[in-house]
Amino acid sequence: MSTEDTFVRFKEVQKSYDGETLVVKNLNLDIERGEFVTMLGPSGSGKTTCLMMLAGFEPATHGEIYLGDRPINAVPPHKRGIGMVFQNYALFPHMTVNENLAFPLEVRKLSKSEIATRTKRALDMVQLGAFGDRRPAQLSGGQQQRVAVARALVFDPDLVLMDEPLGALDKQLREQMQYEIKHIHESLGVTVVYVTHDQSEALTMSNRIAVFDDGVIQQLAPPSDLYERPENAFVAQFIGENNRLMGSVEAIDGKECQVKIDNGEVIRALKVNVDGVGQRATLSLRPERVEVNPEPGKFPNVFDAKVEELIYLGDHIRTRASVCGHDDFIVKIPNASHHASLNEGDTVKFGWSMEDCRALDVSGIH
Amino acid sequence: MRKHLITTTLASALISAALVTPAQADVTFVSWGGAYTMSQQKAYADTYTGGKVNFVNYNGGLGEIRTQVESGNVTWDIVDVLPHEARVGCDEGLFEELPRDVFTPAPDGTSMDEDVMVEVPNDCVVPQIFWSYVPFYQKGAFDGNAAGDPKTIEDFFDVEKFPGKRGIHTWGNALVEMALMADGVAPEDVYSVLDTPEGMDRAFAKLDTIKDHAVFWSSGAKPLELVTSGEVSMALAYNGRVGAAILAEDAPFVINWDGQVLEEEWIVMIKGTPNADEALKFMIHASAPEQQAGQAKWITYAPMRKSGIDIIEAGEPWYNTGVNIMPLMPNAPAALSHRYVFADPSWWADNGDSISERFTAWSGQ
Amino acid sequence: MAANNATSVEPLLTADGTPLKTSLQRSLRRSKLRATALVLPPLLFLIGLFVLPIGNLLTRSTDDTLINHQLPLTFAMLGQWDRQELPDESLFEAIFLDLTSLNKYLIKDNFATAVDPDDPAWKIQIPKKGPYRDAMIEIAPHWKDAKTWLLIYEIAITAAEATGTEREIKHQQKRAQFKICSMLTPLTNATCSKLYKVLNEWDGVSEPDEALFEALYKDLASANKYLLGKSSTRMNYEKPGFKSLIKKSGRKLKKVNEPPYKEAMIKADKRWGDIGFWHALLAMQKPQTSGYYLNAVDRKWDENREVVMQPEERQVYVMLWWRTFLVSLIVTVGCLLLAYPVAHLLATLPLKYSNLLMICVLMPFWTSLLVRIVAWMIMLQQEGVVNDTLVMLGLPDEHRLPMMYNFTGTIIVMIQILLPFMILPIYSVMKTIPPSYMKAAQNLGAPPSLAFLRVYMPQTLPGIGAGVILVFIVAIGYYITPELVGGKDGRLIGNMVAYHMQKSLNWGLAAAMGSILLAGILILYWIYDKIVGIDNMKLG
Ligand SMILES: Nc1ncnc2c1ncn2[C@@H]1O[C@H](COP(=O)(O)OP(=O)(O)OP(=O)(O)O)[C@@H](O)[C@H]1O
């Protein structure tokens, strides 16, 4: 990553609230100008804390945060010029939408006319031109959310932080808003740091995703990489659905390894995050990468499976089966016309390739 | 008249529905609380064999009594009232008028009403005590003062010769009388002078002379604290409070009887009480000379009945701790050898409200 | 379309054939009834606790019916008087009859404008020693009829048949005696014991005999005494001296039997010759009076029925209103200034500290008022702790600060007592304001002070409003505390209300002052509503 384009940089940042436990442990993160970076992770993993340190509401216990080239640890929040959308929007209830939008402009002492035009532009951008005189309480959740976005952008900040801005919305609205935020991001070219614990949201919106757990970034990568190539068991488990098979490494052969799982079967997998023979490993396999009754010889891994349960989901059929001693093995069978249908209790063969089965560590699994 | 009938019928129907009549006929005696009620308890109730007496405290005035009588929900039987209330309440029909010949005469056969040292104003009242407003100071407060210790009511109003602040109460009673006496009016002329507008102005002009040196009090214990702490050099107080401090705590107070204003205190029976018979029996007991004198064993207020005073005088030392009480009695011959005024309740009935307003206006300027 | 029309013309029927409308109405009525039944108890409670007392307050503040019962004839004739000179014999005769005779209780039209001064019945004399019957029937013929007596007869015999314990029976009989008198007179505190007795000996049908009339006469006579007592109190409000005038001359007038009354009355008490007393009567002439309200603002009617100021030495109420207002205002502002930071601390401190602070705030509620006041006295008086400390720190002994028994003392103590009333509503509002607003404001570029002013404080307004109104209203009615710690400055309007309720018994004036207070508070409320909006008030 070229340092020239780096806009936000966390350097060896640590944070502790109580002096006993580290909420953020040695965080190093570079964000490029114009990038859309999402912090994704389970509750309590330190995402908001990072955002608050960036916005200036929490001091870093150790380390330095840079904005542009400038270290900003000593800069008070109101001088950082960072826009922020709060988890519950934090629209000022005693002001109208217009007044809310004008607020950051007024404190910057812009002229009246300038304020009016900017406010209007920002409102139009989120398609709320007609709602300027309403109070926040008179808006729907989605509308409030859009006002919050408009307010965070109205003073043209270079960096906008969003802390679970869509958490309170229903699924449909959330998807629509994801699209709109993404759209605004692309048209304005502003840098966005986004926090969520909804992985599909992270996947659809971000340029890069930082997966947080326990105060540590587990993996920082573009969405496709995260899904296709998780680097540890936590990420594999956290992003997307995942079949896990536990075992120990029997042999390593270049980028391939053989793992003997606990019921005695041996599976050939891609060596990702295992080091030595005899080590415990987690095998991670996406449900859609499993083929039912494959042509013989197509895959190195073919095993007997007993169908336990079928769930009809429209575009695919979710199948739970017993494979290699695990009775929670999930397979997604596309609902295509040529596909043979299974029945509960059938015994079939499941097969998958070596590359799709990733051998990972066991440490990240809670 | 018709409307009248309907509303009263309705009202009394409601009232009698809401009435709860206590079963036991205890007599309820309403008084001022503190050492005063205690003295009544000891002298009257503890010596009474005719039944149980419950004591209740109140803050004076006829407000509650009027409410009880007019609503028909009478829960008090006997009330200890000031001279003004004794008259107004009887005039307005809030008290029972009592037969006079049932009360205990003096040992020499004088009827109770004749035995009382002031005129008995009506048939509602039964004698209680005299109390008075007196000036007092702490021994030593005027040590080294060129004019020596204050002695007269003139001295109380003279802040040049007798420096220091003056503790006075926040209402006008006794103050206007004292002011006139201090201004040279003979005690017997005080009310006729006050009856003229010029006389009233004269009283307030005299009060003006101590106004800037006045510390106002409104509860009876306060003047004692003011004098003890040195906040004021002299104060007016109820004689009983000062006397109690001297007798009970050996407080080094000196009372100047000159210029005192004596007030009556009566007991009355609330009109319409269902305990009328029991209450009357108790009132007969409480007003007998023995009991009247007995009260002075516990407090330095004086019996209204001459025969009561005689018993005390003959029985000295009379106070429960074994000291002489007569020197602290406001109507003992020694005290009455100075100038004094018996507060005139009918004058106060006419002028009380306007004095109250004028006094408030005066003190508020 | 046609089918639609057809159904709308035909009445809709429910399953059992009753028209839909009827059945809807029936079901609505049922639910209405149920709702009413549910609402009724709290409604009655509300009426009993608020509407009735406030109604009573308002009626009392204008009520002058009592004196109109006492002086019907005088007031009927007062209009003819020129008010310049002492009235002539006819008016003296009228007031003489009103004060001494019982005719006013017997004559039918005996109140306010209905009074007919030309009715000869006013002048008929009932012989003091009897016989009473003939004269009384001549005055009021309807008393001859047994039916007229029936109502009081019922009361008497019902009470005589009362059952229960001896005490309860006695109580019933006493009440009946009061009730009979309240039927015949405007008094509720007169006892018609003689009538009670005689009525119980009567059969209720035979023609009323002399015994009944004698009892009626005697009971009315004793009631009249009380009415006279009450009206003289009322008259004394208008002119000091009226009370003793009525009382003293009353005794002497009993002996006067024939005209001319003017001479006799002035002889009985020369004050009857003072035109001032007659002018004072003018102010009471109407059964409804605004006099109490005028009095409450140091004004009165003069003899030409014009509003004039009270004489200067009696002007106190306006001053007291101002003082009360000022004290309440200062106390309110003081409370607000102290309460705001405390409430903020309470709302933002970590729980374990804020709990402790909350206990400190609430502590005063658990301590007796008197204890607190005494504590302040010990602290603040001239020889008190604060002054002692100051002297120790070098303040000259003769310059000890007067902080007690004056205005300062009133303010300090009242602020301390009322502080929780301000803290709690503000705190409860602050508690609901998430910290994210302040963060958002700063994030948008506002320095902390500006963020506080523009974002935080406006949101606490509902709490401020509630606290201010609460403290102000409580403060404006305070009187015991100021009296104890305020010395001469401690007299507020509440003291005067209490004084007139308990001591002077001028309930009309007390009610008028109460009504003015109430109106003041409502106006305040209205202003608040205009500025902030009442729905914008949070008590917690
Ligand atoms: N003000 C604070 N004082 C003490 N501990 C805190 C504070 N704020 C957060 N924490 C702790 O720090 C850890 C990280 O909190 P943080 O709010 O950053 O989590 P998060 O990843 O944003 O979680 P979520 O998805 O639930 O919002 C948590 O264990 C939390 O309990």
Ligand SMILES: [Mg+2]
């Ligand atoms: Mg969070």
